[in-house]
Amino acid sequence: MMKILTGTGHPELAELIAASAGVDLCATDITRFPDGEIFVKIVDNVRGDDIFIVQSVAMEPNNMLMELLIMIDAAKRASAQRITAVLPYYGYARQDRKDQPRVPITAKLVANLLVAAGANRVICVDLHAQQIQGFFDIPVDHLYGSPVIVKYLRALKLEDLVVVSPDAGGLKMADSYSKMLDSGIALVGKQRKSCDDVVANHLVGDVTGRNTLLVDDMTSTAGTLCAAAKLLERAGAKSIRAAVSHSLLAEKGISRLQESPIVELVTTNTIPQRDWGNDSQVTVLSVADLLAEAIIRIHNGQSVSSLFEIEK
Secondary structure, three states, X not given: OEEEEEOOOOHHHHHHHHHHHOOOXXXXXXXEOOOOOEEEEEOOOOOOOEEXXXXXXXXXXXXXXXXXXXXXXXXXXXXOOEEEEEEOXXXXXXXXXXXXXXXXXXXXXXXXXXXXXXXXXXXEEOOOOXXXXXXXXXOEEEEOOHHHHHHHHHXXXXXXXXXXXXXXXXXXXXXXXXXXXXXXXXXXXXXXEEOOEEEEEEEEOOOOOOEEEEEEEEEOOOHHHHHHHHHHHHOOOOEEEEEEEEEOOOHHHHHHHHHOOOOEEEEEOOOOXXXXXXXXXXXXXXXXXXXXXXXXXXXXXXXXXXXXXXXX
């Protein structure tokens, strides 16, 4: 039997996934001891069941990761047949290589922890780097938010569109979006001065008088997007939008976005979102149906490759 559990990372998304999959969320009791330690009890019987644990490792990533590991251990000790960790957002993915001396590769460390805890399979959405899939010795189903985002963008019917990568690392993603949207492509060259201070100083491609779309996998301070947007504005872009799979916007990022020439930020609900209000620049799309379909297909032993296709 298929059962879906959730931690406290994003219960709203888990409820939407369960509803789309046609099941009720499995009852769990998650509390904290007075000293902050996490206690988890799976209330329902899961012996011999196919378990899917939904948890976004974001907002409070240390707590959410530890909570996920404890839930996996609880399911394993309750004799679940198979345990799949469903991570709409994979925390610590930005540290995926040693780019300077004496630094960790935390994306690999998280992979090791998930396997050691007892996960048999992982589902995630738009990893920060493709090679993270290779950090696991268990199956990884890597889904993309682009089918959801592109469907929305097509409905806008933006003419003479150019997809723009805000940095060299995002060029492959920009190329993918440009093909799906049948648009042009451009590249912004940036220089990072600190973790939240970015200067965009080069533009490759023609955006004069054209609608533009900046694409990235995630944003937190919006420094990269806003710096690129200002460069596009100076280059004469007709309109500037941005699309990111994961929005971790904090107060500084929100302020930057409001002061930038970006007219709309399109993102998904892989991470709990703030209440932006009716006049917000942020459009939040749901990936619940995408994840629910993946869960159903994996449970039934079916292919998930069709989930990468976008309806015309």
